[in-house]
Amino acid sequence: MRLLRIVPDNTRFRIVHWRRLAYPFSAAYSVLVLVLFLTVGLNFGIDFRGGTLMEMQAKSGKPDIAQVRQTANGFGFGEVEVQEFGSAGELSMRFAVQPGGEIAQQGVVTKARETFSEAYEFRRVETVGPRVSGELVQAGTLGVVLAIIGVLVYLWFRFEVQLAIGAIVGTMHDIVLTLGFFLITQLEFNLTSIAAILTIVGYSLNETVVVFDRTRELLRRYKTMPIPELLDLSVNSTLSRTAITSTTTVLALIALVFFGGSAIEGFALVMLFGVVVCTYSAMFVSTPVLLYLDVRAGRLDQSEELAEAKARV
Amino acid sequence: MLRLQARKVILVLLVLVFGCGLAVPNLFSPETRKAIEQGAPAWIPRFLLPIHAMTLGLDLQGGVHILLEIDRADLLRSQVTQLRDDVRRILRDERINIQGGIATTARGVQVRVPDEADRVKLLPKLRELAQPLSALGALGGTGGSTMDISEQPNGLVQVSISEAGINDRISRVSGQAIEVVRRRIDPGGTVEPNIQRQGLDRILVQVPGGNPDEIKRLLGQTAKLQFRLVADQNASDVEMLPSQDQGGQPIPISRQVIVEGADLVDAQAAFDQRTSQPIVNFRFNIRGAQRFGQATTENLGRQLAIVLDNKVISAPVIQSPITGGSGQISGNFTVQSVNDLAVLLRAGALPAKMTIVEERTIGPGLGQDSIQAGKMATIIATVLVILYMIGNYGLFGIIASIALLVHVCLILGLMSLLGATMTLPGIAGIVLTIGTAVDSNVLIYERMREESHMGRSLVSALEAGFQRAFATIIDSNATMLIAAVALFTLGSGPVRGFAVVFILGILTTVITAVTLTRMLIALWYRWARPKALPF
Numbered sequence: 001m002r003l004l005r006i007v008p009d010n011t012r013f014r015i016v017h018w019r020r021l022a023y024p025f026s027a028a029y030s031v032l033v034l035v036l037f038l039t040v041g042l043n044f045g046i047d048f049r050g051g052t053l054m055e056m057q058a059k060s061g062k063p064d065i066a067q068v069r070q071t072a073n074g075f076g077f078g079e080v081e082v083q084e085f086g087s088a089g090e091l092s093m094r095f096a097v098q099p100g101g102e103i104a105q106q107g108v109v110t111k112a113r114e115t116f117s118e119a120y121e122f123r124r125v126e127t128v129g130p131r132v133s134g135e136l137v138q139a140g141t142l143g144v145v146l147a148i149i150g151v152l153v154y155l156w157f158r159f160e161v162q163l164a165i166g167a168i169v170g171t172m173h174d175i176v177l178t179l180g181f182f183l184i185t186q187l188e189f190n191l192t193s194i195a196a197i198l199t200i201v202g203y204s205l206n207e208t209v210v211v212f213d214r215t216r217e218l219l220r221r222y223k224t225m226p227i228p229e230l231l232d233l234s235v236n237s238t239l240s241r242t243a244i245t246s247t248t249t250v251l252a253l254i255a256l257v258f259f260g261g262s263a264i265e266g267f268a269l270v271m272l273f274g275v276v277v278c279t280y281s282a283m284f285v286s287t288p289v290l291l292y293l294d295v296r297a298g299r300l301d302q303s304e305e306l307a308e309a310k311a312r313v
Numbered sequence: 314m315l316r317l318q319a320r321k322v323i324l325v326l327l328v329l330v331f332g333c334g335l336a337v338p339n340l341f342s343p344e345t346r347k348a349i350e351q352g353a354p355a356w357i358p359r360f361l362l363p364i365h366a367m368t369l370g371l372d373l374q375g376g377v378h379i380l381l382e383i384d385r386a387d388l389l390r391s392q393v394t395q396l397r398d399d400v401r402r403i404l405r406d407e408r409i410n411i412q413g414g415i416a417t418t419a420r421g422v423q424v425r426v427p428d429e430a431d432r433v434k435l436l437p438k439l440r441e442l443a444q445p446l447s448a449l450g451a452l453g454g455t456g457g458s459t460m461d462i463s464e465q466p467n468g469l470v471q472v473s474i475s476e477a478g479i480n481d482r483i484s485r486v487s488g489q490a491i492e493v494v495r496r497r498i499d500p501g502g503t504v505e506p507n508i509q510r511q512g513l514d515r516i517l518v519q520v521p522g523g524n525p526d527e528i529k530r531l532l533g534q535t536a537k538l539q540f541r542l543v544a545d546q547n548a549s550d551v552e553m554l555p556s557q558d559q560g561g562q563p564i565p566i567s568r569q570v571i572v573e574g575a576d577l578v579d580a581q582a583a584f585d586q587r588t589s590q591p592i593v594n595f596r597f598n599i600r601g602a603q604r605f606g607q608a609t610t611e612n613l614g615r616q617l618a619i620v621l622d623n624k625v626i627s628a629p630v631i632q633s634p635i636t637g638g639s640g641q642i643s644g645n646f647t648v649q650s651v652n653d654l655a656v657l658l659r660a661g662a663l664p665a666k667m668t669i670v671e672e673r674t675i676g677p678g679l680g681q682d683s684i685q686a687g688k689m690a691t692i693i694a695t696v697l698v699i700l701y702m703i704g705n706y707g708l709f710g711i712i713a714s715i716a717l718l719v720h721v722c723l724i725l726g727l728m729s730l731l732g733a734t735m736t737l738p739g740i741a742g743i744v745l746t747i748g749t750a751v752d753s754n755v756l757i758y759e760r761m762r763e764e765s766h767m768g769r770s771l772v773s774a775l776e777a778g779f780q781r782a783f784a785t786i787i788d789s790n791a792t793m794l795i796a797a798v799a800l801f802t803l804g805s806g807p808v809r810g811f812a813v814v815f816i817l818g819i820l821t822t823v824i825t826a827v828t829l830t831r832m833l834i835a836l837w838y839r840w841a842r843p844k845a846l847p848f
Binding site (some may be wrong): 057102106125131136140142143146191194214237254264268 | 372380382525526529668669670671672673674675676678679682683685686687689690691693694697698701702704705737738740741744745747748749751752755756759762763766784785788789790791792793794795796797798799800802803804805806807808811812815
């Protein structure tokens with residue numbers, strides 16, 4: 001009575017073979033990311049760049065963007081980005097960091113409120129001073145690095161070192177590709193984006209670990225099977241699970257993209273991209289990495305093997 | 314595993330029901346929760362009452378988030394001034410001759426003392442000023458000194474405030490500042506502001522539903538009140554201060570302070586009975602009353618300046634001695650500014666100048682919209698995932714869905730119990746865990762299917778499914794947990810809100826997927842006696 005079957009039973013896809021396509025693709029994409037990173041750069045939000053962001057809603061329902069832009073530019077706080085966004089007559093204004101430090105920054109908020117509060121409702125005002133934004137960049141970067149180190153240590157204890165390397169390669173790959181998503185779409189990069197990237201780190205490892213758990217098990221069971229075949233078998237036997245889990249996560253994220261509201265739309269989009277990338281990389285990037293590492297040399301100690309044998313009986 | 318022990322079943326059910334029950338208070342309004350708390354008989358322990366609810370983050374209920382920072386440069390300046398006065402006093406008391414005056418440097422003062430004997434007298438006195446930090450009673454004091462004293466060969470004595478001295482001072486000042494900020498924001502105890510220290514020199518102020526302009530006005534002033542005499546322009550020790558009465562025109566004010574705001578015991582906004590102008594009535598403590606009385610007696614007919622944060626608010630002529638210890642401040646006030654001033658004076662002066670380094674304001678309308686959108690997304694995601702799971706696994710899909718719903722309730726329940734804050738990213742976290750929560754179930758079910766395909770009997774396939782998938786579930790969730798913990802440790806504000814939900818989600822999903830699912834499958838097996846897997 002199973003109604004849906006995305007993946008048929010007993011698939012025999014030659015997964016590691018596909019690395020001949022996947023590796024050049026991922027490499028080319030990574031180079032593109034590097035180039036974009038150096039030329040275009042990330043579109044940092046005010047969390048990291050400092051400055052002032054205001055979201056206002058026209059009380060009349062119809063914002064006059066041109067007029068707001070003209071007035072705001074006349075303040076003398078530098079170039080002001082004024083954009084329409086959302087649906088119901090909302091617009092956003094963005095002022096750059098002011099040269100006079102934090103106090104000058106506050107002047108921007110006061111002036112804008114005085115000028116526009118009659119015709120507009122201020123829905124969100126955010127001001128981040130230059131020093132705070134610098135610290136947020138540091139903390140964010142540190143977070144990603146620490147997360148990776150923490151997971152590396154865990155994997156190193158729980159798995160053979162080769163598998164840990166494969167997992168980390170996959171995770172790095174996923175971070176690079178996600179950064180590429182930010183670079184290409186020029187989606188705003190802010191604190192929430194760091195959260196999204198760390199979540200993707202978690203998800204990416206989750207995907208890889210499920211496959212590698214199976215690899216480890218198969219390594220014990222089939223002591224003579226050639227490694228490429230064994231890796232293919234690992235991916236194929238977990239393929240159904242991978243497909244179902246990825247689909248449910250994608251379904252949930254789609255709900256978030258379409259119904260979660262404009263404030264978390266960006267986060268949800270990045271996660272959506274990340275889940276697809278993680279699923280791809282677990283199969284086609286991190287698993288084939290094991291071909292280049294001597295996985296059989298892994299330290300399978302006697303007692304573990306015995307326990308495994310007992311469990312099978 | 315398919316053997317059910319009644320005791321165990323009841324225990325698991327009790328835990329789950331209780332866990333989900335913890336989420337119930339969120340359905341009530343704060344008033345209802347309060348009424349329940351007060352209405353309940355005393356013998357019921359508080360934690361059993363449905364009164365603990367999640368706090369909504371500022372991004373969901375609207376409000377103001379302000380990060381204040383103590384102005385280090387300003388604090389250093391005032392410390393240097395203080396040091397100069399101290400040194401001057403020592404020089405005077407010990408009758409020490411100096412060459413030239415007291416010069417101020419960036420971090421301290423220096424004096425040239427030509428006479429050897431004078432220097433011998435001076436140095437120990439100066440060292441008394443520089444108390445070692447450990448003597449201040451702070452735990453883990455560095456033992457370092459608050460000041461560096463050095464003696465140059467040509468009789469030049471330098472005293473400068475050390476880095477440790479400034480930090481120590483900042484640390485004490487921020488402790489005081491928190492108290493002042495609290496009294497200013499919440500004079501009537503009506504709102505629930507969150508005021509906490511961040512790092513050495515920052516104070517985070519979060520006020521739900523607050524009006525940003527009002528809060529900034531209250532926080533922006535140091536509120537240092539002084540009563541000083543208006544002096545002759547040519548007299549010594551006079552400074553020019555802008556006067557509010559005369560449109561910012563500077564007027565000469567004596568540097569000597571008669572009474573300070575620290576001696577105030579009360580300040581109230583009121584109306585002047587004769588002119589109906591808004592004024593502030595104040596009352597001094599005994600020391601302040603004595604000084605005020607003495608000064609007004611001695612200076613009849615002169616102008617007394619009321620100076621707030623180095624601005625002259627008004628400078629009335631002293632008509633008669635004021636000995637009762639109370640008086641009034643009048644000036645060009647509005648009702649609003651008189652109220653503000655009274656609050657500021659009651660709360661006391663900020664011990665240092667503070668700068669707003671970060672401000673985030675969310676309008677209540679946006680918060681409401683975010684909650685609505687979040688609820689919508691959660692419901693739709695849940696429905697999609699449930700349909701998909703049932704489509705894939707039929708009856709077992711229903712079981713996974715029950716586990717999923719319990720899992721969401723448990724997250725909300727735990728958050729309520731912990732008093733954690735639900736933020737917009739937190740809602741995103743719930744939706745995301747809805748997607749990943751079924752992963753454990755999927756791992757188990759796929760394993761069952763595999764084992765069954767390998768020719769095992771149903772019972773042993775079911776058993777093997779749980780047993781084999783367990784290690785994978787632990788590994789995959791542990792890695793996610795590590796990432797989530799990193800997020801929690803380093804994130805701030807909303808990101809942290811996301812991390813909390815994600816961590817709780819990972820923990821509860823392991824529990825529900827393993828225990829609850831296992832129990833339900835065992836019940837089904839007992840009841841239906843099936844021959845094959847239902848998918």
